[in-house]
Structure formats: C-alpha cells, structure tokens
Amino acid sequence: MSAAPRAPPFRAEHIGSLLRPDELVKKRYAVADKTATADDLVPVEQKAIREIVKLQQDCGIHSITNGEYSRHQFWGTFFETLNGMEEINMREGGYDQSIFRAYAPDVKSFMHAKTIPNSVTMATGKISHTGTSSFLPEFEYLKTVVPKENWKDVKLTLTSPSWYHFRYGPNKAYVKGVYNSDDEYFADIAKAYQTELKILYDAGLRNAQVDDPNLAYFCSEAMLEGWKADKENIQTADEQLDAYLRFYNDCFKRPDDFHLGIHLCRGNYVGSKHFSEGAYDNIAAKLFKNLNVSTYYLEYDNPRSGGFEPLKHLPLDKNVVLGVVTSKFPELEDQQEMVDRVYKAADYVAEGSKQSREDALQRLSVSPQCGFASHAEGNALGHEDMKKKLQLVRSIADQVWRGQA
Template identity: 50%
Template sequence: MSCPCNPPFRSEHIGSLKRPTELLAKRAEFDEGKCTREELRKVEDEAIRKEVERQQQVGIKSITDGEFRRHMFWDGFHNNLTGMKLINDPPAEIFKFYVPDVKAFVNSPAKKPGDTMLCVGKLVRDKPMYRPEFEYLKSLVKPDEVRNLKITLAAPEWYHLRHMDNAFDSNVYANADEYFADLAKAYREELADLYDAGCRNVQFDDPLLAYFCSESMLEGMKEEGRDAEALLDQYIKLYNDSVRDAPKDMVIGLHYFKDRASELIPEAVSKLADDRISKKLFQQLNAQVYYLEYDTARAGGFEPLADLPKDKFVVLGLVSSKFPKMEDKAELEKRINEAADFVAKGQGSTREEALKQLAISPQCGFASHSEGNPVNFDDVIAKLQLCTDVAKKVWSDA
C-alpha cells in the first residue's frame, strides 16, 4: 500500500487542541438549555477559525479543527449510528473490569465506569457524521490545501472491548462477527462520504489496542476463557474491513495510544506483548501512517520499529502534550535518529533512507476531552512550533 503523503508531513499534531474558555462556557450553556444549537455553532466556528490560523502560523500542514465540536475525542460515530442506545447509569455487570480504563473509572472518585452505549438494533449509518466538521474546516483553507486537512475518527472496537458479548443484543446479532460486519459497513460508508467531500487524510484514535500489552487484562481474558490473540486478530480484521474500499489516495492513519494507555496499566507493560502487537499492527493492519507515543520511558523503546514495512510511515510522538515544560531540541533530534536506526536495522537500509519514513509530533492531543490538559494556548503553540523547528533541522525538505 503506497502512501500519497510521500514524503509525509515532517511535523504533525494529533488532532485535539485546547478549547478556549468562551467555547467551554457556551457549551455549558447549551447543555443547560440556555442557548440554541445555532448560537453554540457560531462560537465553535469562530474558535475553529482562530485555531486554523494558529496552526498555519507555526507551519502545521495536516490541519484539524481541534475537535472543538466534540466533548471527547471518540464522539461522532457510534452515537450517530441508528441501532446504538445511550445507557445512563449502566449496571456494573455489563462491563469487563479487566479492561484498564474500566478499572480506572471504578477506582476513581466516581466509583463506576459511567454512561455507555450498547447496540440494541441493526446498525445503520443513515446520516452524515464527520462530514459537517470537514466541510467547515474546508471552507477555511485554500483549495490546494484541502487534501492536507485531517479528520479524526473513533476506534471501531470502542464499545466492544468494554462489554464484549454485552455490547450488542443477541437477538439482533448472533455473534461479534455479524456485529462487526455492519459496523465496518458503516465506516466504509462514512469514509466514502468524507472522500466525496474532499477529505484525503483520516486518523483513527485508538487507546484500546495498547491494552493487549497489559498482563492483567490478558490474564483476565484467560480466566474468562477468552482468546486475547484471536480477539486482537478480530479487531485488526474489523479495521481492514472498515477501510477496505478507501481510495488509494486517502491516507489511513492509526493513533496508537501507547503512552496514554500505559498510565492505566498498573503493572509493567509486557515487552513481549508490545513487540508482538506492534508487529501485527505494522504488518497486518491496513494503515499507511502510525502515530506512536514516545514521550516517556513507560512507552517503551523504539525496538518495534524494526518491523515497519518500507511502504509505511511512523509519526514519532516525542513531545508531551500533557505538561508545558519544553523538550530539548538536541535531545529530540537524537531520539529521531535513534528511531531511524531501528527502522534501518530492520530493513537493511541506511539511517538517511529510514528517516524518510519518520516524522515528529506531540504524543497525543492537547485536549482528549473538553477540559483539556494543564497547558495554555501559548504552551500549545510553542509545542507545535518546536515540532516544526525540529522537523526543519532533521529533514531539510520539511
């Protein structure tokens, strides 16, 4: 699979950005019934317009709308599917407590996983989902820049991992394969609609795949009689079925939340599992670009990059989006070269050749949820500028 972004943009950002206070205030008004949807949309539009200008000023090419119309990064897909139902205050027994983030919610002050969604009828995509977000973003840039715009998508297995067989009504779908087939069909339709609108760059945000490195989750599945390896294969097939009909000039990216996910995994992440999972994701999942988190030691080393195929790309998330402290440019350059050396070793190529398959970005979005991380607008711009500055230093064509 060839990648149309050849070479890729050497400096990227993941997608979600710090929400301005006026947007948060207006959304709170809307949630309380104190303003209309149109009044909220006007504030969203203006916030996005300003954010696009900021990204352009620091040299970011793969511009996003910062997910300013969403509360959480996974919003927009499952909640717009006919057949899905919001479950308020769901019973604990429908959750799988060996899943790290479910366990984290239970151990939080809330003491429960919170609201969720379940499939109660046939899944049907009968309306646009992300296209309205893209259409407005498209209106803010020049025609020749539209192909660079990026839309982020929810991970397809988002609710299944939390609930397994409880994720769907057995009277609707006899098994997970049937459920996944309709889910993948909905994604194919969404990607086709986005492509029709001019979108050529999408990124699936997936913090769940990294949980297959968690020994406690793997042990929990084993005790339940579930084959974790087979489930991971099912999820990879779900992804491949979801992007099966994507045109060749549509970039399919996967953001693998390795570092973020490890915050929720209390035990040391299994290096054996990490190597195995990374190899499968690189070589079996049909994405062209992988956004990987590498800003802390717990995210692991660059060793899995030795399995990167020659026709795929990795965006190294070396800059933290969680804290305002700036990284050292020389250290970032050093780590990029270290990563390139692992790619080169696996492919029998040179560092210079391997560097063509790499780029740099923050390790995650600056606001995976509307409240965001403890960084301000100046911090965000400084971090993005750092990425572009380092990219220009390492890649002369950046």
Template identity: 50%
Template sequence: MTTKQTPPFRAEHIGSLLRPDYLLEVRRKFDKKEVTQEQLRELEDRAIAEIVNMQREVGLKTFTDGEYRRHMFYDGFFEYLEGFEEVHNPPLEIFKLYVPDIHAFVTTNTKPASTTLCTGKIRHVKSGYLPQFEALKALLHPDEAKNIKLTMAAPEWFHLRHGEHAFKPASDVYADREAYFNDIAAAYRQELEVLYAAGCRNVQIDDPLLAYFCDVGMLKGLRDEGQDPDELLDAYIRLYNNCLAGRPRDMTVGLHLCRGNFRHSIHFSEGGYDAIAVKLFNKVNVDCYYLEYDTARAGTFEPLRHLPKHKSVVLGLITSKFPLLEDKTQLKERVLEAARIVASGTDETVEEALQRMSVSPQCGFASHEEGNLLNADDMKKKLELVKELATSIWADA
C-alpha cells in the first residue's frame, strides 16, 4: 500500500503531556472512590482546555488531549473489548522476564500490580477512544479539529509480555496464536472505522515493543526459551498489517518506537534500529515512523537508508526526559545528516529527502500519569524548541 510522502506536520509532539497537579490529585481521589466520575471529568476537561491552549501558543498544528484521561499510554483499547479481563496481583510466572520493562521491574523488586489477559472470545463492543476524540474535537475550532492526532495502543502489547499466557488456549476460545491475533486485528479495524466515521484522520500507534527487538538481552531471552525472534517479529508485522487492512487512504497512520519512557524518566532498552530496519520500514503498512533519536542508545541514522520513498520519518531528537535544552544548531546539523542518509538509500536529493521528514521530542512527556523529571515550563520550552527547529529547516513549519 503506497501512501503520501509528506509527514502530517513538520513540528510534532508524540502525544502524552505533563498533567497538572490538580488533575493528578483528583485522579488519586477517584481511584480511592473519594470523588465521582463527573467530578473527575470536570477537572479533566479543564486540564485539556489548558493544554490545548498551550499547544496553540507554541504554534503546533497537531493537537492531542495530552492523554489526560488515561493512567498509561496504552489505556483505551483492550479494556473495552469483550474477552479481556484485568487481573490484579498476577503471578510472576505468567510474565516473560526477558521483556525489558518486565526485567526492570523484577530487578528492582517491583512486581506488576495488574495486567490484562484474554479469557474469552474477543469482540469489539465499545470504543474507548471515541469519547476522548469527541471531547477534544469539541474544544477545537473547526479548522483545528482535522489536525487531531489520536494515540493508540500497540496490538501485540500483552502478547509479548505474556506469550502463551496471554490468551486461554482452549478449543472454545483460541486454539493458537494466529487465531487470537486475527480477532485482535478485527477489533482494531472496527475501532479505526468508528474513529474515521467521527472525523479522525491521524492515528499514532505507540509501540516500544518493536524497539525491544533491537535489544540484545531480549533477543537472548527469546532464543533461550526456544523462540525465533525473527519469526515472532514477522508474526507481529502480519498482525499490524491485518489491523490496518482496508483503512481509508486519507487516514494517516504513524508508528512510534522508543526504548521506554516510564515514570521519573526511566528507559528500559537499548540498541539501534539496524536489526529491524528493513522489515520495519518496508513491511509494516504505515505512513510514517516516529523514532527515538535523542541519545546514543538509539544508535545511528544509518538504518534510515532503508526508508522507502513513499514513507516519512519524524526524528525524535529532543529529549522529553530532562529539562536541559538541546542546541538548535547541532539539532539542525543532525537533521541534515539524517536527510543525507535517507537520500543515500534512494535516488533522491537531500532536499527531496527533507520533504519526507519532521522533528519531535523522542517520546511523550508522561507515558505514565506521573510524568518525567521536568515541569510544565520545561515542557513548553522543549516544544517551542521543536517548533523553532522545524521553522529553521522548513519555512512553512
């Protein structure tokens, strides 16, 4: 499936934004059943209106609600599907300890408090994202609403963490992994249809798990268990393409990869994109890639030579983890370096390659509701730097 070359916008942000203290406080009270859903919703609405105005002030053209109605970046999909159940205090035996974030929790004596498993036939019965989209749309001017970017969970999120424990292997549920994946894909297609009908034209799937396939430790863990990492990656790519099959051509789908962005600026994995670049860029049927590139742990730009001409890339050069501002001149030089490498893999000029590129922070500012180690002013300065960098390269940014 060929798609448009130009990325949605030159200055991007990944989706999650720092929550104000009053929202964090009311969320804690709501979790303790000390306030009602209506009281929580009132302060969510207030906080989202404020963060929308901040995005306007910075000059960004993409709008998100900061993921303010979620605890975690992946909330909003699986828990709304029939057939999935939240499991509290799950036994450690059902987790794959070689998965980088699980490994990090275990080595710090932090056991996951809950997880979500498939215990029955998967059916899409309700959209968890639609109310978030509609509420944000109501806060925007008509000419802004078309620029909403909705972030979604990765379809393989719970499978990589749990493997064979992710679903009940019974004849009346799912006999094998592919049958389980097929119904997840059907649910994604239905979700995208609902969102498209409501006017959503820009979706970003957040997936740190694909970047885990660049991590030597996880690859060793898979092999030690008798699994072939290449075969599993291929299965996930088939799942992605099944999820996106038949989507409208005017619905842009981006894929965001990072190496973890948990509370208090923690990352989980390391490794360049070299190991997955050919498959990632050429076999996953998305339009653009949002890639972490703020530190050496993400490797070099060399894998970008595999980016085909009909796709675009958003370079996550500015860290969202810490307040120190990067040097704009050095950032611009890095963009030009990346453009030269993109061009080297095609018959394009560097200037033509630049037209398929954008810039952003390397990840969101609050993948978990507690957020990273910077404050609201720091976050705004980071986003202003993204905008300034984009304008210095693309005058129409």
C-alpha cells in the first residue's frame, strides 16, 4: 500500500466556498431579474475573485479556490449543462410531490419552508457530456491570478455524482422510458463525469474536491428510519450506499497524479442551517476502504457529527481533513482546545493503524467544517469573522505541524 498523498491536501485547508461581497451577490441577482447583463457581472466577479485569492494567500492557505464566486450555489451547473438533463421549472402546487423522498434531509427542509427543493433537475433524455466544461472557465481564470508554479495547488470544487439522484424516489430521477434502471442512469453519468475530469486534468488541474451531502445522509438515523418505512424502496439503505460507492468509483477514474477528495457535508443553507446529523460510525468502514478518493473532508465542529472513533478505519494511503472549526457562526474556537482535538483524532487513527501518534498525524489536516457560503447569501457571520476563522485554521496547523504548508 502506497503512502497517503500530501500537499495537497495541505495542513491548513478550507472547503471551497467563501463569503461573497454584497456587490457580487446583488449583481448576480440583477442579472437573474434582467436589470443587468451577464457582461455587467464579469468585472465584478473577477475583482471579487482576485481579492478573495489574496485573502487566502494572506491567511496562509495554499489550496486556493475562487471562493465559488462564479456560482450561485455550491454545486455549480455541471448536471444542468449535460445533454439529457433538464432543470424543470416545477412551481408550487404544479407537480406531484411524490417524486421526492420526503425524508431526504434537504428535501425535508425545503418542503417545510417552501414546498419545493431548489433546482429540480432530472434526466429527460439520455445523458452525455457536451464536450464543454462548465467548471473549466473557473480554473482558467484562477490560472491568470495565481503564479504558474502554484497551479497544481489550486482546488476546484465539484458536484456530487448523486446530487440529482438521492432526492428522488426509486427510478424517479429520470423520466419514464429514458432509463430502465439506476444502473443504466449511473453508467451514463459516470461517462460524463470521467469526461469532465479529463477536460480539467488536460487543462492542468491536479486538485479537486467533491462536495457531497448525500453520503452523510446515511449517518442520519431519521433518514434511515424514513428509508426503512418507505414501501417504494427496492433496496435497503445499505444496498443503496454500496451502489453509490460503486457508481462514484466509476465517476472518479483519473490519473494517479490527480488528487481527489470528498467533503461529507451535513448541510449549509441560508442562515447557517444544517440538514442532517449523525456519527460516521454507520458508514466509516465502507467509506474509507471502498471509495476511490485520497482525502476525506469531515465535519467535526459539534456533537451532531459524533466522535473520532470511526477514524480507526482510515487506511494508510488516505487522509482526513478534520473540520473542527465551524464556518456557521462567528464565535472563535479556542486554539489549544482545537489542537487537543486534532491529537485526540490522531490517537484513534494510530490505534486503527497500529502506528504512533506522530505517524498518524501525517495523514491529518485541519479546516473549517464546511464552506462559508454554499449558497449566495452565506452563513451567519461577517467577512472579518471568516478571515479570523481561516487564520485560526492556519495557527492550529502551525502548532501541530510546525513548518509544514
């Protein structure tokens, strides 16, 4: 077994999205309501990206992102731009809500608030990649802002392969007659995902992070109870998780020098809301051993994520980024307490691997638990609060891993 890759991930990491300046948010909404044009947005967006890159650099963050400033929401427009996928404008009361899993944590939250989930997108035809990447322009602009020697460190956040599958009931992620089974649907998405990764790799991208709320839902007892009670399900939750891991591995085929991580998100919606909770114990062994990624970005900012015990399952060739600093609220964590938590996590990794604490620490990093603005408006904290959080992450890393990026 080879050693876990390093740099990336770096000792001080973040999850990608950063608070957008008001000017950018307002301009994007103006474009949406047609009081401004897409051309009007470009200089505002590029100025904001240049400024947020400098902030990351000033805070000692090496896995530079564009803050997701080119997107309205964290998942971007990958699925929406594939052949065969259609964003259907299903207005309240104008469709059959039974297509959704009412117990899916994000759907449950959306239904409670406004009766429809965000961005109802499904396959209305056979899925294929168009050959044009919706993510590539983000990376290409970052290449004009970051020195060439650091392009390999730039991190791009990518859409979960199952983002538009989990929320729908069995065989409802596609219009009847388009696919005969999930396996057929997954196979076409996997081909499209591989094409996307190849386009990005050929452009020079070597560091990517998949943002995935859906796998974390399998930690939620409420979701699992809802799944078990749903008579429409044709497989158990465990069988669905296994199917997702196989599907993701097909999507994630890539060259050996392409670092790919996955963030298991508990939800990060307007006003610092979360969607799900539950310890990683239910899924850790399968997740760490069976999923073809190098790094897991895990949320550990409060008790709803459980303890560090599941880290005993971490293989020697994989990393975990410990999200011990919250991105949801402005209160600043105590640095020494966070350092102690990192050491506690390392002890569980060491126990599972029969290593010393020092050896186990080589597979760990630290970060905020989630992005600061998965959606346009961002979390319930200010720009200066975010900066202090990033500086704290850097300080924790410097105390635990002195002299390491």
